[in-house]
Amino acid sequence: MRDVDVSRISEAVAELARRSNVELPADVVVALRAARDREESGIAREVLDQLLLNAERADETGLPLCQDTGVAVVFVDLGQDAHLVGGELQAAVDEGVRRGYEEGYLRKSVVRNPLDRSTNTGDNTPAVVHVRVVPGDGVTLHFAPKGGGSENMSALWMLTPAQGRDGVIEAIAAQVGAAAGMPCPPLVLGVGLGGTFELSALLAKRALLRPLGEPSPEPDVAALERDVLAAVNETGVGPMGLGGLTTALAVHVERHPCHIASLPLALNVQCHAARHMTVEL
Amino acid sequence: MTGTDVIDLGLPLTEKSACSLRAGDVIHLNGPLYTARDAAHQRLMALIEAGEELPIPLEGQVIYYSGPTPAPPGRPIGAAGPTTSYRMDDFAPELYRRGLRGTIGKGNRSAHVRQALRRFGGVYFVAVGGAGALLADRVVAAEVVAYPELGPEAIRRLQVEQFPVIVGYDCVGGTAFVGEKPLT
Structure with missing residues (x-):
């Protein structure tokens, strides 16, 4: 059994929120480049060129790739021999989202009440958290902000x-x-x-x-x-x-x-x- | 950015400049435009229904469907790509009737919007969805002019330079979208 303080989860989520909204994954860049080279129409190439340029500009400026910085979806692969201490998992993830979205100048796009659009939670919480219990004592976090x-x-x-x-x-x-x-x-x-x-x-x-x-x-x-x-x-x-x-x-x-x-x-x-x-x- | 010819276009538009464009043209916009999306449109329509004055001019103007991220220190605006336009389809014809010449967003639009473009001499531009950093880079100034309490949905006046868009629908019924026919 390994103790894992949930404050580490908050820190990790905050960093994942900031970085994942700015850095387009290398596998996506490779796929966009291949698509650009394959396309035959001028407009299709223009669009893909803009997307590749967008990834470069986001990297250089630190601006998010897209203004829709999404609902924070977090997959937690929790080792069955890991023991979370220091607080609740959902609260720890939400704390990370709160910090990451504020410090990263990311858009807050969550309403508390789906039928009342004036109820923006103001900090992009709560995150959508999916927990899967896996062998071992590790804790793996997958962060995937999802646009509307x-x-x-x-x-x-x-x-x-x-x-x-x-x-x-x-x-x-x-x-x-x-x-x-x-x-x-x-x-x-x-x-x-x-x-x-x-x-x-x-x-x-x-x-x-x-x-x-x-x-x-x-x-x-x-x-x-x-x-x-x-x-x-x-x-x-x-x-x-x-x-x-x-x-x-x-x-x-x-x-x-x-x-x-x-x-x-x-x-x-x-x-x-x-x-x-x-x-x- | 590619071998495609790019047309430089000044804002605001005139009927003549708007109607000179054709679906599929690649454009760089230069000048002022206004951001407004779902909540701001609801407020504008409520004012129109009440017969009250609008907080922004419409004649010749272009509305950009965008809700940017917060501006980091030292920048006029955060990431500012387009949102999906169809949610504004119920509002657009009335605004075009009142002199609006252009809208910018992403995705297809209703037949009513396309008919309004033809009837009133307007144009619909497509900005590349998800190109939020690139498009923000082409915004040289931004100020909130109405509804600051709406946060990202406030109406902002942007000054843009070399702002890349593609003509989605033109004023003669043409379309750049796959699977759609020109209006007859």
């Missing part, structure tokens, strides 16, 4: 088993096509396949944490990822919906066993500012 524009285009379906693989591909491609330019393509698509209603959504969000373009270790899931990506890019939506070959940069599918009667499918849409950062305590 792309989150709004996400969806969940309870497909019939007979709809199968083709039904999965069709549902996702149709959703991305209908969303068009609104979620800020080129996108990263997190897909949760199987599980139950709520687990599929969580798997879809967790899929976004995977390094961009790293295929699933399971060959048939990796093949599904390739086919979904091809179908989505065939929509022609392109960067910012203005047409082109790159509607999505990557598709990540996380699969889980499910009920014989069910085929849950969740799609979490992520914009090109695929911000994610991890730290181990």
Whole structure:
């Protein structure tokens, strides 16, 4: 058993909030460059050039990549031999979010009451915290601020088993096509396949944490990822919906066993500012 | 930034300068524009319905749908990319009718907005969503002119230089968006 003081979690979250909103992950930069070189239309190239330049300017100025610095989503992988001391986990994460968003001049985008828009909490808390208990005594924090524009285009379906693989591909491609330019393509698509209603959504969000373009270790899931990506890019939506070959940069599918009667499918849409950062305590 | 030809355009706009643009044109804007998004639009519409004066001029002006991050010390504004425009679709036609010449945001818009552009001689610009640092870099001055209590949703007057946008919809019914047809 290892004691971990929750003040370390607050410090780590504050730094992750500040940095993840400014530094575009290297895997995303690589994917954007590859897309830029592949595109044939002048407008698509112009958009991708602006995004690459944006990452440079954010790095140089310390300004956030995007004004929507998101809801703070924090995945905590908590070792079962780790013992948190000094306070409550949610409160510690919230304290980190409060400090990080204030010190980093980040936008506070959370309302206390979803039906009353005048109830901004003023410090971007509470964070959305997902805890998973894992072997060992480590504590790993994944920080992924989530913007509203792309989150709004996400969806969940309870497909019939007979709809199968083709039904999965069709549902996702149709959703991305209908969303068009609104979620800020080129996108990263997190897909949760199987599980139950709520687990599929969580798997879809967790899929976004995977390094961009790293295929699933399971060959048939990796093949599904390739086919979904091809179908989505065939929509022609392109960067910012203005047409082109790159509607999505990557598709990540996380699969889980499910009920014989069910085929849950969740799609979490992520914009090109695929911000994610991890730290181990 | 690329081989694409860029048109330099001064603000505010005139009917002539707005209507000279065509969907797909790559533009650099220079001059003043106003930020307003969901909450500010609700307030502007309430004033219009009450027959009261608006806190900003509309004639020839361009409204930018953006809610920036707080300005760090030494900078006029924080990250300032566009928000999704469709949420303002119910408000835009009335503002264009009252002389507004342009709006800037991201994503597609309703047929009503496109018809208003054609009827009143307006234009809709797309700024690159998520290019918040780049766009902020092209803002040389910013001041809150109305509703400071709305924080990021306050109306700000920005002075921009070489502010990059693309014409999404023009005043003759053209569109730059995939899967949409020109208005007939």
